[in-house]
Amino acid sequence: MPAPYANRTGQPCWADLMTSDLPRAREFYTRLFGWTVSDSGSEYGNYILFRKGDADVAGMGSQEPGSPLPDAWTTYLSVTDADAAVASSRAAGATVLAEPMTVGTMGRMAILMDPTGAPFGVWQADEFTGFDVFGEAGSPVWHELNTRGYSAALDFYTQVFGWEPAVLSDTDDFRYSTIGAGHDMVAGVFDAAEHLPDSVPSHWQLYLGVPDVHAAAATVTELGGTVIREPWTAEFGTFALVTDPTGALFVLGSVDEPHAEEKAIEEETEEDADLPIG
Incomplete structure (x- = not known):
């Protein structure tokens, strides 16, 4: 289904992987899910967008050399103001791992750790709103x-x-x-x-x-x-x-396949569409 959730404030809108082995991770995920990749170029640190057909579904970037952090996926929550969200999070007991930063014309982001120790991101969308599909195979x-x-x-x-x-x-x-x-x-x-x-x-x-x-x-x-x-x-x-x-x-x-009755209806509809009219 299309992703009506990407712009809902406070809800997940994106996920990306920080990996210590970009080529190996790229091969793994493209072969497992049939994803293609789009490299954002040096302007964005060669950040990779994973795509399902024409839809953006996830991202991937390289860990800094010598980083002590484990390779991990990060979930981002949609916000209208990243700076305000960081200030509110800090006041509520969160730790700021990466201060708000602007990502070209795509948006503004920050990385935090909630009061229970779970890292997450916030994303303030500009040109990029997040994943394009949700709830489908490969998303x-x-x-x-x-x-x-x-x-x-x-x-x-x-x-x-x-x-x-x-x-x-x-x-x-x-x-x-x-x-x-x-x-x-x-x-x-x-x-x-x-x-x-x-x-x-x-x-x-x-x-x-x-x-x-x-x-x-x-x-x-x-x-x-x-x-x-x-x-x-x-x-x-x-x-x-x-x-x-x-x-x-x-x-x-x-991800469930359509029920038998739904498949039958779809097949009948396709057959009807092939019948000559008049």
Whole structure:
């Protein structure tokens, strides 16, 4: 579907990968998802746009040489004023990792760490508004905050970004809220305090859509990545937790094929369109 979410203030509008091995990551993601790439040129540090057909779906840049940071995907939230968002975030307990900067004529960005330790970005759009598709194979299908401070995280994002969380579950075993109403849900917040290994901090997690999670997980291994958690099926689909060859974590999420009845209707419509008129 087209991405009506890209300009919704406070909601995810983009995701990009910072990698220590640009050529290897480029080969991995283009082969796994069938993406093509567009190099933005030296003016933008040779930042790469991953594309699905004519649609921008994600980005990628190189880690600074000698950077101690792990390779990782970053989720960006849409804002109307990056400087104001940074000031509000700082006042609410966030740490600023990269001060607001203008990216040519594309927009203005900053990188922060929320009060529970999860890094994220903010994006103030100018010419570039974010991903062009959402919820399709080869595009982002979900963004999820796995946090060790569930209540603090909800308070922070509600205060700074105007979230109106909807509680999906509130038990000691599974505590989860969603962002976006009904079929427009675009992100979730998971109370991961009792689930994350001690060495894993709070983090935003990107879900990328595939038509067959089992097949895609096998391809991840063939391309040098790692399957951290084998495919599992839950209420909302089939998923697999994986990393790319340099360790950047993401989730494969199933994208349903049209139901049989819908396919039949589409086929009948196509046949009718081929009939002569008159």
